[in-house]
Every structure is written in C-alpha cells, then in structure tokens.
Amino acid sequence: MSLRRNISLSSGLSYRGGSPYLAYIMHRIGGSALFIFFTLYILSLLGMGFANAIFGNWFVQTLLLVFGLFHVINGLRITILDLFPKWIEHYQMAFNIQWIIYILLAGYALFVVLRNAFGG
Amino acid sequence: MATRTLPVSKRGLNFEMFMWAFTRFTVIAMYGLILAGILGALSISARTGANFGDILYWAFFPHLAENPLEQVWMTILAKLMVTAFILVVCGHGVHGLLEILDDYFTSAGARRWSRNFIIAYAIVASLIAIYVIWTR
Numbered sequence: 001m002s003l004r005r006n007i008s009l010s011s012g013l014s015y016r017g018g019s020p021y022l023a024y025i026m027h028r029i030g031g032s033a034l035f036i037f038f039t040l041y042i043l044s045l046l047g048m049g050f051a052n053a054i055f056g057n058w059f060v061q062t063l064l065l066v067f068g069l070f071h072v073i074n075g076l077r078i079t080i081l082d083l084f085p086k087w088i089e090h091y092q093m094a095f096n097i098q099w100i101i102y103i104l105l106a107g108y109a110l111f112v113v114l115r116n117a118f119g120g
Numbered sequence: 121m122a123t124r125t126l127p128v129s130k131r132g133l134n135f136e137m138f139m140w141a142f143t144r145f146t147v148i149a150m151y152g153l154i155l156a157g158i159l160g161a162l163s164i165s166a167r168t169g170a171n172f173g174d175i176l177y178w179a180f181f182p183h184l185a186e187n188p189l190e191q192v193w194m195t196i197l198a199k200l201m202v203t204a205f206i207l208v209v210c211g212h213g214v215h216g217l218l219e220i221l222d223d224y225f226t227s228a229g230a231r232r233w234s235r236n237f238i239i240a241y242a243i244v245a246s247l248i249a250i251y252v253i254w255t256r
Contacts, residue, residue: 112173
C-alpha cells in the first residue's frame, strides 16, 4: 500500500494530524518496541550475554519503557472506545485522560530506571 | 467517526470482525493478567519488604535486579498465569506486527513470507518462554 502512496516522505513527515495521528504513530512504534522488548527478555532469561548487555543500557530501557507504556495505555483507550461506541462523543476527554495517565506512569518508570542506573 | 458508532451486535461476523474481536479480547486478557499479577505481587510484598517500584523494575528487567519477592511468588498459579500471558501476547503481537508489515509489503509473496516468518517466530519464542518459565 505504502509503496503506491502519492505523497513524498517530507510531506508525510510534516503531516499535521494532531494528537490522534501522533497516537497512531506512537502506537505502532510502541508495538514494535514491545516486540523487541519481548525478544530481548526471552534471550536474556536464557542467559545470552549480548541481550543482557543491550538490556542493561539505561537508554535502551528508557526507550522501551516510554514507547511500550504508550502502547499499553493507548491500547486501553482504543479498546474501551471500540467496545463502547457511544462513548466516542467523549473522545477528546478520553485522549486528555490518557495523556495524563501516560505522563504520570512514564515519569514514574523513568524515575525508577534512572535511579537504578545512576544510584541514589 | 460516525461509522464507528455501530453497535457490536450489528457489525456482522467476517474475518475482519473476528480479528478485531481477537485483538481486543486478547488485550483485555492481558490487562486482567497484569492487574492480577500486580495485586498478587503487592499482596506478598509485605513479607519480603519490597516496594512497588522495585517489583516493576524486576518484572521488566529480571536479570538486572534482585528478585524483591524472593521465591515466594513462584507458585504453580503464577507459572500458569505467566504462561497464559505469553500465549496471549504472542497472539496479539502476531496480528499487530502483520498489520504493520502489510502496510509496507505490497506483493503477495512478500506478505506470505512475512506472515510465515512472524508466525514461526511467535511459536518458537513462546515455546522458549514456556520452557524458561517452567524450568527456572
């Protein structure tokens, strides 16, 4: 599909779809991050050194948590609105609540990761 | 947006509807298992003096942190729950990844190979995960 799209990459990147488009893109990136996370998780539990080394990096942990958590929370909003279509009129409020929960959770997760990485 | 207000009972049952339902219900199963896992961990954390942050960090990065729950948590029920979680995650992940890949692979052959690869990967990964869960 995408190979037949008739817009340039720069136009695509500059598309101003607002927060729904941002959520759509971040949901896909988050899903891919969780796929990488799942793979590394299994390999590290098997005792593979390279997986442990990648997993041990605080920057990798931060990326996986920031995008992974977004996927989880955004997925919950999508599921709720899909299963209860009448609530779609409160779409914007659901979005705002989602962002608040995400910022709180991601902030806490980052605090724990950075505390474990740098001590204190 | 207006088309999405159609109630579930009137959406009909075809392949798309089935996969939509599968993805949504596996998500709900995951949330349920995560919630049960967190509540279970918190209920036994008093015995070992673990805090919420340490439990979450160990759950995400088990080889980087000491197990704050020690071996108290490793019951048959916990192993069954983690096994169920792995299978649900694999089912959900396969569908999600294929949806992304289908947007970038346009030829029938590429789509077929990506499907075969992802499904084979999910089977192998879940088998390894189940082996790890039940043997360690």
